[in-house]
Amino acid sequence: MPISMTLRPARAGLAALFLGCAAMALPATAQDVTSQFQISAFKQAVAEAAADDESIGAFYRDRDYAPLFTGEADIERRAALLRALATADDHGLPSVRYDPAELTAAFAGAHSPRELGRVEVLAASMLAQFSRDLQSGATEPRKIDSGIVRDIPRRSPQALLTEFSRKDPALYFRSLMPRTPEYVRLMRGKLELEKTVAKGGWGPEVPAKALEPGQQGPAVVALRNRLIAMGYLTRSATQTYDATLERAVQTFQIDHGLTADGVAGPGTIAALNTSPVKRLESVIVAMERERWLNRPRGERHVLVNIPNFTAQIIDNGKVTFETRSVVGKNVPDQRTPEFSDTMEHMVINPTWNVPRSIATKEYLPLFQRNPNAAGHLKLIDSRGRVVPRGAVNFRAYNARNFPFAIKQPPSNSNALGLVKFMFPNKWNIYLHDTPSKSLFQREVRAFSHGCIRLADPFDFAYALLARQTDDPKGAFHSRLRTGAESMVKLDVQVPVHLIYRTAFTQARGHMNYRDDIYGRDARIWNALAEMGVKLRGVES
Incomplete structure (x- = not known):
């Protein structure tokens, strides 16, 4: 869920505070009275809307509730924010979290000070959420897979809004995304895949389990056409698995982590027949992973x-x-x-200090069957002494009470x-x-x-x-x-x-892809899709 994307009702204490402040001001003219009440109404609306997000609330308290997006002088900030939010899909981010059309309509429909206060916090919430997602990723990896134990520094909405308030807006947004050649090339690869998907993909799949140099026939033609569509082969009319086709297969194999023997075996055919939609998912996940590591x-x-x-x-x-x-x-x-x-x-x-999990799950059962097995390993007691195997009744122990260390x-x-x-x-x-x-x-x-x-x-x-x-x-x-x-x-x-990384780039040449050996990228993609990340070019 976005940060404070819903605007919440007033709190009695805050309302009393701002009404009291307005009453104490004692303006000199009716116009001043109206102006003062408008300012107080705006401040009160901001405080109410930010009440459930302490970080955003602290940002506005520190600036005495002065507007950042809705003031007469804030047009450049508003425009920069809307332009940035419109790029969310380019980055493979969940654009439903920060819809620029929603924010544009909210700006246009805000006429009273209270309405402006609520829109102010809506804009702040969208900026903070988008900024954090672009800078450090939209997902929480530890919640997706227990094997992703990476520490990801997350900046608070207050810190992000403070930086935005002090920087040139366009420079601020450019500073958020990973400034690495890899991220730029991944974005380029994403765009190319989206165009491929929109055009219908790479054509018919290769209808064979395996193909070898020298073969002819419809399956070889399908192989040729697939490689042409993928950019591994220039246009050709050959129907034979010739030397040129073999070299193209070898290049494809290198880019996919396969043995580059020029033979289109089952693994190569499977990689060739993987759809551009699946490749696009891998690239979007790689961009999210690059954001997780967005630091020196x-x-x-x-x-x-x-x-x-x-x-x-x-x-x-x-x-x-x-x-x-x-x-x-x-x-x-x-x-x-x-x-x-x-x-x-x-x-x-x-x-080698054998980890306890290996010692108890693998070696203890082995020693229970044969105390003299794995003779290259030493049994060590709690005082650091080597213990003769014959002096130990291994059947008396289990994974919980095994008292020895094992060393090689x-x-x-x-x-x-x-x-x-x-x-x-x-x-x-x-x-x-x-x-x-x-x-x-x-x-x-x-x-x-x-x-x-x-x-x-x-x-x-x-x-x-x-x-x-x-x-x-x-x-x-x-x-x-x-x-x-x-x-x-x-x-x-x-x-x-x-x-x-199951998708990564090289300075020159094609995208590289690898198998998702642990299924982690599939789980990350599912999490992103549930958040609303779109596959552009795919018919809904």
Whole structure:
């Protein structure tokens, strides 16, 4: 619901206050009396309308109820607000929350001081709601999915109205939206998809389960036409899956996170046949997610896109390092959460302190069947002593009363590999090496218990250490060779952002799309649609 979108009845105390003030004024002439009562009536109406929103009420109290939108000198502010509200659909925001037609009619229909006071608060409410939605998102992510644990700073209506009152109105609205190339390109992609949808889409779907180079026939023609409509192929009359068509398929596969082998297998056909309406939903969700992260991310930061299965180092807006990643399984309690934190150090030759959930759910049942199973793991009591397995009756324990910690000492076979990268957080999520290298060759890489495994952890470490030593590789391996656990602090801590984008852009080329592996984007879209976000171009 919008902030104070409904105008509420007077409160007796406020009414008495303003009538008393008017009576005490004792104006000198009848004209002054009328003017004074008009001012008091306006102030009283503003106070009444804002009574249920303390933040808006505080804003007007601080300015002695002077108008911001309805005064004779406020025409530029009114016009700027109406123009801004008219762009809500461009941003994929719920325009029903701040309908410029409703506000225009309210301005035109307000003739008495009391009517003007009510319209004043309506305009303030719409500005505050639109501003906050555009700056930090319209939805509350934690209410949509428990795995989205990102902290989103929300500015109060009072702060937003105060800033608006002090700034050039046009500059104020331009300052709200994310000022990132990604957001601008997403808006451009949204517009292009809306045009595509309005024209009827990308044509008939490809009627095949799989197609290979060299094939001919109607399905190949449908593949060709689909790729032409999507902009991956120039106009052609070929009916053969030739080398040109194969290259177009490869480019499409790269943009969709698929193995770029030029063969239109089931995964490629499924991506090709995904409708532009579904892609439009993904782009609108990506814009909302960009608004959630609308703050400085750090000149250097680490960016992990969960459904893209990648980890990057970004320096001054450019990707300077990228590696494949493995993320959490799509099962409860193992999906990788979304949040931002700060990387403080790395641990070379780490000990794996098995999380209690894994110890009790996976290893305790294993030990109950065979006390000597998983011999690479050490059983540790509350005093830090290693406990012989034979001395423990594992059947006497359950998940609640299991009294031991489980650790794996540093080794080449350690579950964390040979290095982990720490940004301490209450979800116990970090980046690390792994001995299970084969998983990085798969297209879908959701296999972990929630942490992020890196395909190239040593190179990642070198890139981080290059800022604090002339020989990052030597510094790293001198610690590694000891075989002992060793912590290396980062001289300059690095922000880490774990994000989830099924639609994202590149500086040049097509939109990129990924599968919604946890179903989070579908839930976000449903929430936005319930709020009234529109898919322009789609017949109602």
